[in-house]
Amino acid sequence: MIRIFDITSKDLLQLLRDRMTFLFLLIMPIAFTFLFGFAGGAFSKGGVDPRLLVGFLDEDNSRFSQSLHDNLAKSEVIRLEEGNTRADLESRVAGEKLAGAIMIPAGYGRAVLNGKPIRLTLIADVSTPAGMSVESEALTAAIRLDSAVRTAVIMEQVAGDKAPFDYTYQKALSAWQDPPVRVTETTSSAIQTQDKSVQALSHTSPGMMLQFAIAGLSTAAQIIVTERKSRSLQRLLTTATARIQILLGHYLAILLLIFCQFLLLITFGQIVLHVNYLQAPEATLLVAFSSALCISALGLLIGMLAKTEEQAVIFSLIPMFVFAGIGGAWVPLEVTGETFQAIGHASPVAWAMDGFKNITLRGLGLRGVLLPTAALVGYAVLVFVLATWRFYTAEEK
Amino acid sequence: MNAIEVQNLHKSFAEIKAVQGVSFNVSQGEIFSLLGPNGAGKTTTISMLSCLLKPDEGDALVMGHSIRKDPNGVKSVLGVVPQDIALYEDLTARENLTFWGKMYGLRGLPLKKRVNEVLEVIGLSDRANGRVGKFSGGMKRRVNIGVALLHKPKVIYMDEPTVGIDPQSRRNILDNVVELKNQGMTVLYTTHYMEEAQELSDHIAIMDHGEMIACGTHEELVQIVGEVDRITLTISMLTGDTDTGKILMAWRAIDGVREVSTDEGAITLLADDSHRVLPPVFEVASANKVRIIGADIQEPNLESVFLHLTGRALRD
Numbered sequence: 190m191i192r193i194f195d196i197t198s199k200d201l202l203q204l205l206r207d208r209m210t211f212l213f214l215l216i217m218p219i220a221f222t223f224l225f226g227f228a229g230g231a232f233s234k235g236g237v238d239p240r241l242l243v244g245f246l247d248e249d250n251s252r253f254s255q256s257l258h259d260n261l262a263k264s265e266v267i268r269l270e271e272g273n274t275r276a277d278l279e280s281r282v283a284g285e286k287l288a289g290a291i292m293i294p295a296g297y298g299r300a301v302l303n304g305k306p307i308r309l310t311l312i313a314d315v316s317t318p319a320g321m322s323v324e325s326e327a328l329t330a331a332i333r334l335d336s337a338v339r340t341a342v343i344m345e346q347v348a349g350d351k352a353p354f355d356y357t358y359q360k361a362l363s364a365w366q367d368p369p370v371r372v373t374e375t376t377s378s379a380i381q382t383q384d385k386s387v388q389a390l391s392h393t394s395p396g397m398m399l400q401f402a403i404a405g406l407s408t409a410a411q412i413i414v415t416e417r418k419s420r421s422l423q424r425l426l427t428t429a430t431a432r433i434q435i436l437l438g439h440y441l442a443i444l445l446l447i448f449c450q451f452l453l454l455i456t457f458g459q460i461v462l463h464v465n466y467l468q469a470p471e472a473t474l475l476v477a478f479s480s481a482l483c484i485s486a487l488g489l490l491i492g493m494l495a496k497t498e499e500q501a502v503i504f505s506l507i508p509m510f511v512f513a514g515i516g517g518a519w520v521p522l523e524v525t526g527e528t529f530q531a532i533g534h535a536s537p538v539a540w541a542m543d544g545f546k547n548i549t550l551r552g553l554g555l556r557g558v559l560l561p562t563a564a565l566v567g568y569a570v571l572v573f574v575l576a577t578w579r580f581y582t583a584e585e586k
Numbered sequence: 587m588n589a590i591e592v593q594n595l596h597k598s599f600a601e602i603k604a605v606q607g608v609s610f611n612v613s614q615g616e617i618f619s620l621l622g623p624n625g626a627g628k629t630t631t632i633s634m635l636s637c638l639l640k641p642d643e644g645d646a647l648v649m650g651h652s653i654r655k656d657p658n659g660v661k662s663v664l665g666v667v668p669q670d671i672a673l674y675e676d677l678t679a680r681e682n683l684t685f686w687g688k689m690y691g692l693r694g695l696p697l698k699k700r701v702n703e704v705l706e707v708i709g710l711s712d713r714a715n716g717r718v719g720k721f722s723g724g725m726k727r728r729v730n731i732g733v734a735l736l737h738k739p740k741v742i743y744m745d746e747p748t749v750g751i752d753p754q755s756r757r758n759i760l761d762n763v764v765e766l767k768n769q770g771m772t773v774l775y776t777t778h779y780m781e782e783a784q785e786l787s788d789h790i791a792i793m794d795h796g797e798m799i800a801c802g803t804h805e806e807l808v809q810i811v812g813e814v815d816r817i818t819l820t821i822s823m824l825t826g827d828t829d830t831g832k833i834l835m836a837w838r839a840i841d842g843v844r845e846v847s848t849d850e851g852a853i854t855l856l857a858d859d860s861h862r863v864l865p866p867v868f869e870v871a872s873a874n875k876v877r878i879i880g881a882d883i884q885e886p887n888l889e890s891v892f893l894h895l896t897g898r899a900l901r902d
Contacts, residue, residue, distance in 0.1 A: 195688045203676050416674075424672040424733075427636045428689040429661050 196438025213405035244290030251298025289313030289323035337361035395545035396518035406488035407505035413492025476544035589772035622793035665734035675719030690737035724755025815860035820880035
């Protein structure tokens with residue numbers, strides 16, 4: 190057993206003396222995380238308000254038009270921008286600088302108070318989703334205001350001084366903030382609390398970490414190849430060291446290296462990039478460890494298959510591109526079609542990405558990473574068995 | 587008990603019979619050489635005796651442990667110096683020795699002490715912390731040997747340990763081999779250099795095409811070619827009417843010359859003592875107007891034994 194650790198520590202000593210190890214495992218993933226994150230909209234100044242920009246013009250200037258303005262300002266769908274004139278609003282809507290515009294005509298307040306019908310003016314293309322959203326918000330706000338006024342008027346008529354208009358009106362308006370029936374979201378609040386910058390990095394950070402973990406296997410695989418070429422492996426086999434001890438020694442070295450890489454990059458992601466890995470630390474640890482198990486097994490297999498150091502490099506780069514590409518390390522699988530998503534999940538990277546993003550983007554915990562973890566461990570076992578078979582059946586001499 | 591008893595080993599790779607029916611014994615404390623050209627089967631034999639390859643037929647006992655039934659027992663008494671530099675080039679000499687010592691079961695302070703001892707033996711104490719990759723070929727070979735000595739094995743295999751190194755390093759290695767014998771180790775030494783086998787060995791086995799074609803002490807092997815010197819002459823006729831048959835008979839008549847033959851223009855004389863017969867050989871040539879433009883003298887040695895047995899030179 191102790192021979193396994195001896196081989197592991199020897200391998201780690203060799204790996205840490207190779208500058209390429211640091212290049213692939215730390216520097217490149219950090220650099221590419223920034224690159225791809227920047228391309229995905231991270232680091233944008235001031236953040237972006239995703240709400241629809243809607244022009245607003247109040248020609249009434251009454252307390253009721255002000256109330257309508259205040260209600261619309263609280264919308265989670267539209268964001269108001271004051272307009273100067275109708276013509277100005279029309280031209281900006283036509284020029285697609287605004288999703289729409291709402292104009293309150295003069296006399297609106299008096300008409301609402303007296304229960305007379307009056308129309309708001311909406312400038313929008315209601316055949317588009319944006320136009321429909323603006324219309325919906327405007328109607329909702331107008332209806333709520335009208336019902337609050339009606340309620341206050343009726344109450345005053347019925348109860349007199351016991352239900353003064355102003356009191357009842359404010360109470361009715363605020364009641365809309367907490368309606369008896371409401372639709373609530375069942376998904377996590379992780380996305381809602383993150384700005385777009387962090388969302389982009391929540392994808393690229395694990396993506397680049399996984400991609401360059403695979404690329405970095407070349408240095409570990411080269412150690413195994415060189416050991417075989419220099420006949421040091423054959424020399425090992427003339428000692429009392431069993432083949433399985435040699436195999437496990439190499440595997441453990443790669444596993445420790447990859448896992449430490451993950452821990453460093455996760456820490457970097459958490460502290461510098463504000464990717465919320467640690468909102469479920471045990472889940473993050475589980476995904477990181479199972480990913481490391483899988484990628485390490487791949488490194489072992491590459492070391493067993495490659496006959497030269499150059500082949501070790503090629504055999505590392507090919508799976509890096511293939512697994513990272515189809516596995517969603519570059520482009521999120523969520524934006525691809527169903528068929529591609531299914532194909533993508535043939536790659537262990539896809540499962541690892543699912544695991545990490547379930548934590549960082551979807552706010553899930555341990556239960557949300559159990560399936561990805563199981564898939565990754567399954568891959569690890571399969572690849573390890575292949576590597577073992579290759580090691581035992583390879584030419585003895 | 588013999589240190590090594592090899593019993594009818596056979597090994598084939600596809601259609602190539604690498605080792606065919608090899609048998610020999612090595613006494614404890616002796617140096618035994620396997621001599622033969624490249625491809626003779628020496629390394630394959632060593633690989634089987636190291637338990638790296640399973641023989642197709644036959645068995646061998648190393649200090650009483652069977653290579654088939656008790657490979658771990660064999661490995662416990664064995665040190666191997668492979669032909670290749672089987673070291674980790676990005677580790678230092680000390681790190682290499684320490685790692686290999688652990689693989690041989692040494693730990694802690696005894697390991698540290700033994701590493702220092704071996705560094706002293708191989709003469710690299712002052713380069714212990716240098717990376718092996720930056721060493722010269724000779725230095726690497728010394729570390730390569732040092733690794734095999736760490737656990738003080740009873741038997742050590744050395745597979746062509748002097749290939750590709752400078753004469754001084756070669757001399758050091760050969761001296762080390764003799765020292766190992768003096769310390770009581772049994773050495774199985776493979777080489778294609780006749781002079782090494784002659785200098786070092788108590789017994790020599792000559793191999794060719796996977797078979798053992800002769801085995802014995804140096805004196806016993808040389809007896810195979812009858813202890814005669816071989817003189818090969820290259821001549822030119824000074825006049826066109828020289829009678830070649832006459833001169834051959836004249837040489838045959840010289841006291842001490844046993845046989846005269848011709849082959850593709852070269853004339854070969856077998857003589858008891860080349861130094862004694864050469865002057866009359868030259869006198870006869872001169873008297874018959876024949877100029878000797880080249881004379882190659884080969885005293886009985888393993889090269890001539892190999893030539894005699896196979897018809898080929900040991901080194902092509």
